[in-house]
Amino acid sequence: MDKRPKQNDREIALRKYFEVVTRERTTILIVMIAAGIVFALVGLALLSSPDGAAMAWFCIVTGSGIAAVGGLRLGSIEARYRSALAATQPQPSDSQVDAWFQDSRQHLILHAKNRLNLFGAESDFFKPLIIEVPTLSATYGVPTEDLKWRKGSDGTFRFAIHHLIVIYLTERHLAAFTCDFNFIRDVSLNETTREYHYLDIVSVATYEYSQAFTLPTGEKLSTSQTFRLSVGSGEYIEVKLENDQLRKMTQQEEVPTFEADQAVTTIRAMLRDRKALAA
Numbered sequence: 001m002d003k004r005p006k007q008n009d010r011e012i013a014l015r016k017y018f019e020v021v022t023r024e025r026t027t028i029l030i031v032m033i034a035a036g037i038v039f040a041l042v043g044l045a046l047l048s049s050p051d052g053a054a055m056a057w058f059c060i061v062t063g064s065g066i067a068a069v070g071g072l073r074l075g076s077i078e079a080r081y082r083s084a085l086a087a088t089q090p091q092p093s094d095s096q097v098d099a100w101f102q103d104s105r106q107h108l109i110l111h112a113k114n115r116l117n118l119f120g121a122e123s124d125f126f127k128p129l130i131i132e133v134p135t136l137s138a139t140y141g142v143p144t145e146d147l148k149w150r151k152g153s154d155g156t157f158r159f160a161i162h163h164l165i166v167i168y169l170t171e172r173h174l175a176a177f178t179c180d181f182n183f184i185r186d187v188s189l190n191e192t193t194r195e196y197h198y199l200d201i202v203s204v205a206t207y208e209y210s211q212a213f214t215l216p217t218g219e220k221l222s223t224s225q226t227f228r229l230s231v232g233s234g235e236y237i238e239v240k241l242e243n244d245q246l247r248k249m250t251q252q253e254e255v256p257t258f259e260a261d262q263a264v265t266t267i268r269a270m271l272r273d274r275k276a277l278a279a
Helices: 009-018 027-047 053-087 096-113 120-124 242-252 260-278
Strands: 129-134 147-152 158-159 161-169 173-182 187-197 201-214 221-231 237-239
Touching: 009 096, 009 147, 027 053, 027 187, 027 201, 096 161, 096 173, 129 237, 129 260, 161 237, 161 260, 173 201, 173 237, 201 260, 221 260
Parallel strands: none
Antiparallel strands: 129 161, 147 158, 161 173, 173 187, 201 221, 221 237
């Protein structure tokens, strides 16, 4: 578990929460111990034979040694597991983690509003549209050890790193803030702000396309779903929803749902209204 300097209590608790401890495989050691015991028992059986004493003691000593070595290694694995597990305790509950995330999310939305210079009634015309995409991909500025995920005791997946788009639809324009959010450290990275007049927006959609992804495991993934908002100048706002990638990494059929489709519907409705008024 990463122990960087100047961590606050919340970060320490989240690092413990996202640190998943697993036991090393012990099948070979168990087979080794069982074989040693059987070998020793064969030796004990041979002791009753006057001509087999040498072989009996060989089997007993060898078998006992094999079982002992296997037992010591098994004990060492168990000790390491218990030590690693103890280092992750105490852990915050799923509900506490969710409360922290919602608190950070609200602060990010307010930060986005300030970065976009939206004040007063203009920013209240519509509640912000939020597209929030967890990721396990390498992200600029995010340490590899922070690319964490966990399935909570309530069955819900939680992720440490998220791509975030906050979109405000005002009377005169669309304003968008994007960032990568590190939940563990409670910081936003790679921030951008953009403003577009409605008449300049040419398309907003979610779509699937094929592109070669290289996962941290070294495996290739070819299909991804993407949200994109494009303007006439060729600029666009895009975020990969990466459903297939998350499914591959978590080895689960169910992956987090996003609000991209709702955002597309709302933005399209606004575009129709604004372009109709301008016609």
